[in-house]
Amino acid sequence: MYDVKKVIIIGSGFSSLSAACHLAKKGFEVEVFEKNSTLGGRARQFKQDGFTFDMGPSWYWMPDVFDRFFAEFGKKVSDYYELDRLDPGYQVVFGKDDVFQVHDSIEKIADRFEKEEKGSGKKLISFLKQAKRNYDVAIEDLVYKPGISPLELITPVTVKNVGLFLTNIRKQVERSFTSSKLRSLLQFPVLFLGAKPEQTPAFYNFMNYADFGLGTWHPKGGMIQIVNAMVSLAKELGVSFHTDHPVSEIITKNKKATGIRVGETVFEADIVVSGADYHHTESLLQAPLRVYSESYWKKKVFAPSSLLFYMGIDKKLDKLAHHNLFFDVDFEKHASSIYDTPEWPKEPLFYVNLPSSSDQSMAPKGKEACFILIPIAPDLEDTQALRDKYYDIVLTRMEELTGQKIKEHVMFKKSFCVLDFIQDYNSYKGNAYGMANTLRQTAFLRPKLKSKKVEDLYFTGQLTVPGPGVPPALISGNIVADMIAPL
Ligand SMILES: Cc1cc2nc3c(=O)[nH]c(=O)nc-3n(C[C@H](O)[C@H](O)[C@H](O)COP(=O)(O)OP(=O)(O)OC[C@H]3O[C@@H](n4cnc5c(N)ncnc54)[C@H](O)[C@@H]3O)c2cc1C
Structure with a gap:
């Protein structure tokens, strides 16, 4: 048992929902405060005249991360929503009547590559073998790490493949493929990381395995189904939610977080976790208690x-x-x-x-x-x-x-x-999905999950580790919960 009992979470995006579920499972009393009238953060839906739109994320990638999340609670994705693998996963329009469809198996994709460039089918298969190895290392050894120390990146596999951190995706792709279309296709997945391919370490080619190997899925009814599933799980675990509650201040006493203010009301807590934009969260603190300066944020990609x-x-x-x-x-x-x-x-x-x-x-x-x-x-x-x-x-x-x-x-x-x-x-500069995962903004080089200046104040979400995207947000909430209450 832990002494600390009450946790307040700011925001209700995927990272906050994940942290809420994990912390509730660990025995904390958890309350979530969301400024908007709907839960799910950027994964909102807009409905009009019988039409339904996912306003934010729409690509369901890395289904294994969702499976793992629900399995932590003895549940399955299928307990909550129906998932279809799309075929084609997507298509790329290079010109009129010049369309490349990415089908639902590596073999089909390799055949299509071969039609575009002789010999590229075989090269793709071996490229994806390495990408899969990187994916396995990333999932097993890296992305669930808290980003505290560079040592987290050192594993037998990463040491052997250190070159993949020293070169970038663009160079790696251009070495193997000459067709500009195939190059664009293989560089597209890193856009999910928020950076240009030439700024992204080649190790991140594991996103190509996520794309071609694991496929593109669709939850019937849209991405809101994931939000509904997580909210329903959180409620089962005893989490309570407050919508239309914009937090205006994080209250501290002797450099320790003790609660939040919403309008005139103070809500007390032993621990505060924020899944709101990191820059905004620090603005809820008095200036001397902020860890990162305006000039720090300005320099970030x-x-x-x-x-x-x-x-x-x-x-x-x-x-x-x-x-x-x-x-x-x-x-x-x-x-x-x-x-x-x-x-x-x-x-x-x-x-x-x-x-x-x-x-x-x-x-x-x-x-x-x-x-x-x-x-x-x-x-x-x-x-x-x-x-x-x-x-x-x-x-x-x-x-x-x-x-x-x-x-x-x-x-x-x-x-x-x-x-x-x-x-x-409250997004910094109106960013859509956080801070990019460039070489200098990866893992231990990202803003930290735990405040160095305010005790019992934690951060989660797309500006901290592991980075942008729905699966990373799920992982981020998991890591912060484990940091607060190690297993
Ligand atoms: C248009 C778009 C398309 C995307 N496409 C994809 C995709 O296809 N696939 C994919 O995996 N990812 C995609 N992403 C990225 C993904 O949606 C995000 O990385 C992820 O949802 C971020 O979750 P989060 O918990 O970090 O933050 P958010 O979802 O931003 O949650 C933060 C929450 O904090 C709340 N908040 C802010 N300030 C306060 C305050 N003062 N008080 C209370 N609450 C507050 C906000 O209202 C928000 O609800 C997309 C994002 C966008 C915007």
Whole structure:
């Protein structure tokens, strides 16, 4: 038994929900305080006129991490939601009638590679063998570590493959594949880590195994099913939830967290854990108690922000899969507009999500729920005029590339961009998914899970370890719970 009993968790994103479940299982009394009226953080849903949209994450990758999470509580994913493996997992539109479909087995993908570049099928199989080894090491030995010391990265396998930390994904991919399409395909998964392929250690090619080996899945009804499952599990474990409760202060006494303030009310606790944006959480403390300065945050590489459009369409759309990447323009130039010289991209790459193409519950019969995401640099100017301009650019491209009228079939649309990320999630510079996992921002080099200045104050989520994405958020909540109460 531990002396400390009461834990307050700020925010209800996946990391907070995971921490809540793990801490409740360990015997703590847990209360979650969320500023918004819905639980799940960025994984909110927007519904209108019978259409359903996942507003944030839509790619269900690394299903083993979800299995492992529920297994910790003696449960299975199938106790809560129905999961389908998508085929194709996704498709990449390189031009009109030039589409690459990523199917649901390595063999099928290798055959497709071979058609694109002679000899690349075999190379892909051996590339993925190494990627799988890295995946196993990452999951077994690295990502569940608390990021306290560089020694955590030292395992027999990482020592043998130290070169993979010294070279980057881009170089590694370019060594084996010459086709620009295959190179883009193999570099795309690291975008989930929030950084450019040339900034990402080659060890992270385990994301290629996650992509081609483990596949892309869809929870029927959308990603909100994961939130509902975790909230339901948390409630079973005794966690209580307060929505519409924006925390305005973390209260401390003699440099120890003792509770939070919401409006005029103080809620006391023995421990405070925050899954809200790290930079925002520190702003809830008096300045001398913050560990990281403004100049620290300014120097960090953040994951992109995004311009999003959620649209109800009054007909079925052709030539589109559940997940579609429009890579028909220069990848480098778009990446440079995010990371090198932050500006609105001249010719944007974009992503189109069409869940109703494989899940009829997402839209009325004969219609389509569609969302579009354009990754952009955080902190860019965000105006209605810019949103309208980019809406027109991407819809026109979509019409040309898929050979069909779309604009006149849009029944309604809602947009979401930098200012919404700041207002809705207190996100630093309006980042969409946290701090990038570059070589200098990996593991022990990320903001720490435990405050060095305030006792009993902990952090979790996409700005700390292990990093951005839903599976890492689940892992982050697990690690912080184990740090608070080691097994
Ligand atoms: C558009 C988009 C697409 C994405 N796509 C994918 C994808 O396809 N697959 C994938 O794996 N990942 C994806 N991600 C990333 C993934 O969604 C995130 O990494 C993950 O959900 C982050 O969880 P979190 O718990 O760290 O933070 P969040 O989900 O941001 O949760 C933090 C919570 O804290 C709350 N909060 C903030 N301030 C306060 C306060 N003062 N008081 C109380 N509460 C507060 C916020 O409202 C929020 O609910 C995407 C993200 C976005 C935005």
